[in-house]
Amino acid sequence: MQTMARFSSTPPQAGRGRHALAWVLTLFALVLAPLTLLPAPAASADELDQTVNSDEQVSDEPVEIAAGHMDIGPRLINGKWEMLVRDDSGDKPVWRNLDKVVFRVGQAAMMNVPEDGAYSFTGAKAGAPVHVIPQSQIPNVPWLGWNTQSPEVVAAVNLGVNLTFLGAQGPANVSVYLESGNFSKPIVLWNKATTGPQPIWVDLNTHTHATWVFNQPGVYLMAINASAQGKDGQHFAQTKVLRFAVGNPEQVSTQQAMAEKWPGEVPAMPADLSASLAGKGGPQANSPAQSTEGAPAATPAPDAQAPVATTEPGTGVAKTAEPMSAEKDQTLGGAQAAQAPAQAGWPISQIIFGIGMAVLALALIVFGVSRAKARKAEQAAAAASFENGQA
Numbered sequence: 001m002q003t004m005a006r007f008s009s010t011p012p013q014a015g016r017g018r019h020a021l022a023w024v025l026t027l028f029a030l031v032l033a034p035l036t037l038l039p040a041p042a043a044s045a046d047e048l049d050q051t052v053n054s055d056e057q058v059s060d061e062p063v064e065i066a067a068g069h070m071d072i073g074p075r076l077i078n079g080k081w082e083m084l085v086r087d088d089s090g091d092k093p094v095w096r097n098l099d100k101v102v103f104r105v106g107q108a109a110m111m112n113v114p115e116d117g118a119y120s121f122t123g124a125k126a127g128a129p130v131h132v133i134p135q136s137q138i139p140n141v142p143w144l145g146w147n148t149q150s151p152e153v154v155a156a157v158n159l160g161v162n163l164t165f166l167g168a169q170g171p172a173n174v175s176v177y178l179e180s181g182n183f184s185k186p187i188v189l190w191n192k193a194t195t196g197p198q199p200i201w202v203d204l205n206t207h208t209h210a211t212w213v214f215n216q217p218g219v220y221l222m223a224i225n226a227s228a229q230g231k232d233g234q235h236f237a238q239t240k241v242l243r244f245a246v247g248n249p250e251q252v253s254t255q256q257a258m259a260e261k262w263p264g265e266v267p268a269m270p271a272d273l274s275a276s277l278a279g280k281g282g283p284q285a286n287s288p289a290q291s292t293e294g295a296p297a298a299t300p301a302p303d304a305q306a307p308v309a310t311t312e313p314g315t316g317v318a319k320t321a322e323p324m325s326a327e328k329d330q331t332l333g334g335a336q337a338a339q340a341p342a343q344a345g346w347p348i349s350q351i352i353f354g355i356g357m358a359v360l361a362l363a364l365i366v367f368g369v370s371r372a373k374a375r376k377a378e379q380a381a382a383a384a385s386f387e388n389g390q391a
């Protein structure tokens with residue numbers, strides 16, 4: 001027994017302890033492993049749940065908005081259909097005239113395009129820096145979405161509203177897409193690089209946010225038409241231009257963005273498309289349906305031509321990807337840069353995956369070292385026993 005003790009560097013109880021630790025770590029890693037398959041959690045209901053009141057004020061004051069929550073959407077004011085932006089960044093929500101608003105997309109919005117090719121539709125090279133308004137709110141970036149929750153619109157309109165992208169002006173490409181946060185591919189809603197009008201369908205009383213990507217700094221103008229069919233058969237429609245100052249004020253001034261004019265005429269809604277959308281009074285056929293109730297479906301929706309962006313009726317709650325970090329080095333997209341308000345830009349699933357792999361690696365190392373020492377001790381004991389026998 002004394003000879004065995006001399007050749008064994010690990011007491012029997014310590015060896016058993018290391019084996020137990022290795023098995024515990026391995027079991028912990030195996031428990032974590034299935035969690036890595038879960039999608040990144042959706043934005044919380046509290047983030048998207050809101051109530052829109054009919055007495056909210058309308059403002060014509062010129063303003064630049066660089067942070068906070070806002071939605072474009074229609075209102076019926078004294079019977080007149082108007083597309084405005086509901087600015088919820090202050091103490092009280094105010095509907096603003098889009099002709100007097102500049103959205104500032106500054107340094108906090110910088111991210112890098114992923115290397116996997118899923119975002120090639122943006123027109124930006126993999127790894128290139130771009131400015132991003134993400135699908136969920138982050139500090140110091142305007143959180144721009146849309147809603148169809150104005151009470152007078154809900155009361156007067158049949159089913160929902162068509163939002164149609166008619167074109168954009170700017171130094172480079174701009175695109176808008178939805179992600180579900182569960183590693184599915186992004187679904188493109190609007191893209192400057194795509195020719196022709198691009199309508200999406202939005203159910204009544206819903207609230208949705210998407211990701212907006214601007215490839216280079218500069219002033220961008222986007223022409224958006226909001227149209228709907230009234231319950232009494234009346235057709236409502238208006239086109240407005242959204243203006244974005246992308247970059248720091250030193251690169252693009254507010255005055256420059258406010259003064260920017262559309263070269264020539266702002267694109268008009270094609271009469272045949274307008275008539276088609278008005279005649280259907282609902283989502284039109286042969287485009288991917290996109291529901292924010294879950295993962296956007298990349299399959300044609302029955303009787304739908306425009307992509308569909310919906311939420312749970314009456315709640316204004318849309319399930320979207322987690323909020324992205326505002327760090328400059330973050331990559332674009334739910335799978336590459338998961339999002340939560342004011343937190344780092346990696347998806348929860350990837351964090352769990354990393355922890356799981358680290359624990360598994362540690363368990364294997366501990367187990368391997370423990371086994372090696374045990375084998376060495378056994379060999380030494382056997383040799384000592386043999387020597388004792390020879391003696």
